Amino acid sequence: MQNYEELFDVTIIGGGPAGLYSAFYSGMREMKTKIIEYQPKLGGKVHVYPEKMIWDVGALTPLTGEQLIQQMVQQALTFEPEVVVNEKITSIEKKNGLFLLTGASGKQHLSKTVILAVGGGILKPIKLEIDGAERFEITNLHYVVQSLEKFKGKDVVICGGGNAAIDWAVELAPITKSLHIVHRRGQFDCHEAQLSKLDQFPLHKHLNTTIKKFVSTIDNTKIQSVILTNNETAEETSIAIDDVIISYGFERELTFIKESPLNIELVNDHFVKGTSKSESNIEGLFAAGDILNFDGKVHLILGAFADAANAVNQAKLYLEPDSPAKARVSSHNSRFDEKNKELRQHLFV
Numbered sequence: 006m007q008n009y010e011e012l013f014d015v016t017i018i019g020g021g022p023a024g025l026y027s028a029f030y031s032g033m034r035e036m037k038t039k040i041i042e043y044q045p046k047l048g049g050k051v052h053v054y055p056e057k058m059i060w061d062v063g064a065l066t067p068l069t070g071e072q073l074i075q076q077m078v079q080q081a082l083t084f085e086p087e088v089v090v091n092e093k094i095t096s097i098e099k100k101n102g103l104f105l106l107t108g109a110s111g112k113q114h115l116s117k118t119v120i121l122a123v124g125g126g127i128l129k130p131i132k133l134e135i136d137g138a139e140r141f142e143i144t145n146l147h148y149v150v151q152s153l154e155k156f157k158g159k160d161v162v163i164c165g166g167g168n169a170a171i172d173w174a175v176e177l178a179p180i181t182k183s184l185h186i187v188h189r190r191g192q193f194d195c196h197e198a199q200l201s202k203l204d205q206f207p208l209h210k211h212l213n214t215t216i217k218k219f220v221s222t223i224d225n226t227k228i229q230s231v232i233l234t235n236n237e238t239a240e241e242t243s244i245a246i247d248d249v250i251i252s253y254g255f256e257r258e259l260t261f262i263k264e265s266p267l268n269i270e271l272v273n274d275h276f277v278k279g280t281s282k283s284e285s286n287i288e289g290l291f292a293a294g295d296i297l298n299f300d301g302k303v304h305l306i307l308g309a310f311a312d313a314a315n316a317v318n319q320a321k322l323y324l325e326p327d328s329p330a331k332a333r334v335s336s337h338n339s340r341f342d343e344k345n346k347e348l349r350q351h352l353f354v
């Protein structure tokens with residue numbers, strides 16, 4: 006069955022920070038652009054922390070994850086790229102010099118170049134291994150913190166000791182009635198600055214400890230208390246709670262890259278081995294953001310933006326070897342002339 010869609014200059018797989026900035030920059034370089042995202046919404050991993058304050062994106066004063074998503078999406082849509090959501094790319098191959106991407110929907114996407122901006126791949130939270138725990142996921146067992154408000158004045162337990170768990174603990178400590186952090190190891194594995202912040206709050210740390218079981222309410226719909234076991238002493242503690250947050254990290258699914266007939270070179274079976282210009286080992290295939298590894302890589306949103314600009318510039322050179330190696334700065338870019346006129350009209354009335 007032939008169901009190719011039209012041919013694009015650049016197809017970006019992944020609609021997180023790297024993919025969104027690639028879409029904007031690709032428009033600036035006048036390339037016909039498509040962005041494909043597995044989730045129903047653009048924004049990528051930032052949807053995991055919509056209420057977290059983000060301080061370290063250049064020129065942006067602290068803003069929430071949700072605000073950052075809105076601004077990134079607005080910028081990405083500037084040059085009206087084709088946006089496909091709810092589409093999981095399941096294979097990538099090359100035919101007659103063009104990339105052929107196949108989605109789980111059965112649709113095929115044809116492109117002259119591709120930018121892999123898939124972060125860690127499709128994210129699935131690592132779940133708690135307690136029989137029957139999934140029934141509480143619709144009430145008071147959570148794998149992401151979508152809204153801090155929900156936990157205001159509550160007795161809350163967070164399980165996990167990595168950056169995400171401690172970031173959430175720092176945000177929740179000032180607003181919860183009581184906060185317990187349960188971690189199976191003897192120390193937390195997170196940025197020191199966050200740990201110092203945590204120490205300012207009167208919370209309960211349970212190190213070398215795991216959740217043994219849940220005690221449910223009589224109607225069996227909610228967790229009423231958690232039973233903790235100290236892994237060294239086997240001592241058990243029961244804590245009455247309103248909510249349990251599990252932050253054990255995420256499993257990543259990168260099958261379409263790992264199993265591609267293109268033999269995409271990886272590092273640690275996890276990252277695309279690339280260059281500081283965002284090139285992969287395959288001509289015409291570039292990478293940006295968390296998926297890309299090279300010496301000097303900055304694993305932050307700001308690093309994803311720089312990778313994206315490099316990936317787009319290399320894609321442009323691949324398609325048009327005589328084109329300038331870089332985009333002109335936006336103030337000199339004719340694509341903005343009309344838009345600037347409109348903006349100035351609003352500014353100076």
Ligand SMILES: Cc1cc2nc3c(=O)[nH]c(=O)nc-3n(C[C@H](O)[C@H](O)[C@H](O)COP(=O)(O)OP(=O)(O)OC[C@H]3O[C@@H](n4cnc5c(N)ncnc54)[C@H](O)[C@@H]3O)c2cc1C
Nearest residue numbers: 019021022023043049050093094123124126294295305306
């Ligand atoms: C809790 C937490 C807090 C953080 N705080 C900060 C911070 O304060 N500052 C900072 O700079 N960074 C922070 N980060 C890191 C930051 O979120 C990432 O570096 C950034 O999101 C990477 O962007 P990306 O576009 O490379 O990947 P992602 O944001 O992971 O986006 C990748 C997208 O690709 C999609 N995708 C994957 N596979 C497929 C497929 N097969 N088909 C279609 N789509 C696919 C995914 O659904 C996803 O939407 C934080 C991360 C976490 C988890």
